Amino acid sequence: MKKLLSIILVIFFSSNGHFSFAQKVQVITSSTSQKWVTLKKKEVKIEANAAKADITIFPEQKKQVIDGIGGSFNELGWTAVASLPADQQKEVFEALFSEEGCNFSMCRLPVGSSDYSLSYYSHAEVPEDFEMRDFNIVRDKYILIPYIKEALKVRPDLKLWASPWSPPAWMKVNNHYSLRRGDVEGRPNGNRMPEGAEIMSNATAFKMQERYLQAYALYFSKFVQAYAEEGVPLWAIMPQNEIKWAPNWPACTWRAEDMSYFIGKYLGPQFEVDGLDTEIWLGTINNSNPDYVRTILNKESDAKYISGVGFQWSGSKALPKIKEEYKGMKFMQTENMCGEHENDWTSVEASWKMMVHYFQNMTGSYMYWNMILDEEGNSAWGWPQNSMVVIDRDKQQVIYNDEYYLFKHLSHFVQPGAHYLASSKGDNHIAFELNDGRVMLMVYNPEEAEKSIAVNVSGTSATFKAQGKSISSVIFTLQDEKMKS
Incomplete structure (x- = not known):
């Protein structure tokens, strides 16, 4: 079964030729009560090819330089x-x-x-x-x-x-x-x-x-x-x-x-x-x-x-x-x-x-x-x-x-030298490509209640719970690879 799954994955990625995935997603958040808190790995759910996201960032669409x-x-x-x-x-x-x-x-x-x-x-x-x-x-x-x-x-x-x-x-x-x-x-x-x-x-x-x-x-x-x-x-x-x-x-x-x-x-x-x-x-x-x-x-x-x-x-x-x-x-x-x-x-x-x-x-x-x-x-x-x-x-x-x-x-x-990036419409987030190639999102939860936020970058989705009245920085470390059969 594992061998069959490996073959399927190789065929899939070979047909696409090129793909991006997040090796690491870091979320740091500050609220009215807590400042500069790094979420634990288990508090950030990472999915490949997620069907739906609240915010989508488009790394290929660079805007003004910072x-x-x-x-x-x-x-x-x-x-x-x-x-x-x-x-x-x-x-x-x-x-x-x-x-x-x-x-x-x-x-x-x-x-x-x-x-x-x-x-x-x-x-x-x-x-x-x-x-x-x-x-x-x-x-x-x-x-x-x-x-x-x-x-x-x-x-x-x-x-x-x-x-x-x-x-x-x-x-x-x-x-x-x-x-x-x-x-x-x-x-x-x-x-x-x-x-x-x-x-x-x-x-x-x-x-x-x-x-x-x-x-x-x-x-x-x-x-x-x-x-x-x-x-x-x-x-x-x-x-x-x-x-x-x-x-x-x-x-x-x-x-x-x-x-x-x-x-x-x-x-x-x-x-x-x-x-x-x-x-x-x-x-x-x-x-x-x-x-x-x-x-x-x-x-x-x-x-x-x-x-x-x-x-x-x-x-x-x-x-x-x-x-x-x-x-x-x-x-x-x-x-x-x-x-x-x-x-x-x-x-x-x-x-x-x-x-x-x-x-x-x-x-x-x-x-x-x-x-x-x-x-x-x-x-x-x-x-x-x-x-x-x-x-x-x-x-x-x-x-x-x-x-x-x-x-x-x-x-x-x-x-x-960083760049502002295009992202999905909204007044509560801004995104940047950092100088080392990482992608960073700043997102604000204006509501009093805790809110789940899913962020998509190049097919990888990171979902976390943002506290009420909080600012979060979500940093994606992306890696591009080619896999051949």
Whole structure:
């Protein structure tokens, strides 16, 4: 009987000539109550040629390449983690950047002050210093760069990009870092803006005179060069964070035509003259109207300097049309929604929805906002927000929030060079081909109850029970063979 079965199998596989099967399927899951649990072999049922699956992955249909996944460096993150003893600091950086942790491969930093810096500042504080004679990054050498270098110790090939929240105040029409005075949604302003200095019309807040534009292009070039001299090379620059938002913290709105003019006539040429290979990306775009991006990308003489487009917040609504109209352009999700200091599973659900949306729409890189904050999570302007890691300074305690595990389920496996894969329709899963050829599925069970999920890859099905409200990573190790009679 066994001999007959062997003959049948040989005939079957010989007639097909080529087949794929999973040598190994690993399932790692996190829920509201348990984090990063590897299921036992007996808890994962593997079948060949299963008739039915809830989710089917198509490894032969590769989509966009993945450029990187990570979060943002800010001054308040460094002051929080620096309050810990050295051994606990090391634990945090290992958790975020090591192969055993989140394995982050790309991160963001501000050019000058952000809403999570300790105060307003720029790298050119002398008014009308058009030649940038007094340009310096002295402050960053003591705060931001040590933060980044701790990450680089763990992940030396970490890709870094930067964007300003505001130019130096003297380059702006209202001579102030912010665009709005007074309370925003009940939060204290803290910006001491003079009455009448607000710019609320989405007009360009930058002084669009040649000497200011040229000086600002030089400002970016000097920033890139200064960071490189400190051993922190920058892979890309985006000229403005949230280009269509007028808050009461550092900001600068730009009309699309003016941003295009700045990139095409000043920033791009300055990088060329200085021999910089740092890429220029358009972003960060928070405008839901695709016409903003179209206006710039359709101006070929300016767009030739643009390597990609970064979207965040309302910009997500423009991405589906833009990715169809500009084939071959790279896209990034530049800042996930920051929450209200919930730091719980509701934040996971919100971030998961955005993650699915962006990857389904050709995004190749994905950024969290503040990786680390203290127990209050407050910005310098009074907005408490989420973070992956909370440092309780009084208790000297490190807390890894639910969103930490959401991102670990993705970036622990998905590294630069991986590919997004086509899969069956649905809003609760995304799939990737990893660099070593394995196939990885992230799947969310949004229901309260436990749910059985069957995943099919190249004829092999893996079925497991996903806990209620859980994120799971399912990793298939596939092997291709030919069998001959």
